[in-house]
Amino acid sequence: MSTGFQYIYHKGAYEAIKSTGIDKISNDSVRLLLTDMYDFRMQRAQNFIENDQSIEISRMEFLNKFVDFDIRKLPNGQAVPDIKPRTSISGNKEIAMLIFEKMSNNGEAVGRLENLTQACERLLKILDRELEIEDVLKDIPQNDWQDR
Template sequence: MLKNKAGNYFRYALGEIVLVVIGILIALQINTWNETRKAKQFERIMLHEIYLNLKDDIVTFKMLDQRVTAGDQAIKQIIKLLASDQAVQLEQATQQKLDQLLSDSTVAYLFSYNRGAFDALKSSGIEKVQNDELRSRLVFHYDYSLPRVKELIQITNNEITRQADTELAWRLFNYKIKDDGEGNLGVYMDSYKGDDYKSQQLLRFIKRHQNRIGHFRFRLSRILPNAEALLQELEQVLAQELEINN
């Protein structure tokens, strides 16, 4: 009888242990599922934020590309005007047109982008992006491609500003206070001081800005398609996630 009681107690205790273990395993499984769900939700939110940042960046890049293209066209028109006019002295109407084109060709360009959402994701763990290819492209875009383009453009801007837009520009051009079209007053290039529109100094000035604009166009021609391709990939990943959740 004692043996029967001991056997029953052992089976009861074993059953209790099994139930406890099963309960622990279920709790761990539920906890793992919750953590996975939270991580996936966080990934979706951050990828969507990066998508919005990138979309705004592309609009900014396209606006910058339009300004750079306008500057490039102005430079080409200047060279065409100077090449077509055999005389060193130009007619007044041509001079006014050249003055405007020179002003258009020397507009400053600022390259900027928003990496706030990417940095937030990176600080919490970039490995939370499950798609290996997408993760690699995000890191390449924000940690290499964009910073490199910005650095190279800043180097070009600094060189042009130091060598051309300061010393040479002040010697070659008249400046006056003007309205920028939005009610803001500032000091802007107005007209060429001399009569010789084929002077070596002026031609060097034009060449420097031609090089600067060419550099901008080259960099934008690389960064814009890459940004648009990354945006499309983000759209596809987010759409797939939406389908899975629905």
């Protein structure tokens, strides 16, 4: 009963800025935005998402009371989960609460990551303006999957 999130952020460039002296950034607002983003927001998002994953084991232990889990091998050799309910779970309030909690946690994680992405995009625009490189970057795709 899981759709997992693997949340990893790369802060190598930020660590390089910190090691050479973040105080070299003369704009206080930009410096504050950078430290807030990397030292607080990204770490906080990671903590929330990892905390939800850490309680996944207890959810699975709870679910084991109602469902038999097995791994079945297909003729092509692929292993697939084989999940069979032990009893009818229709109308079971405990299962309904578990599903609601998982959906809620996943929704919160998606929302948190969307907000973080938007904040990162705003920070990048501010940095581009600060460094006066907006015109240089306009023809460079912003994502690996964006058409070149």
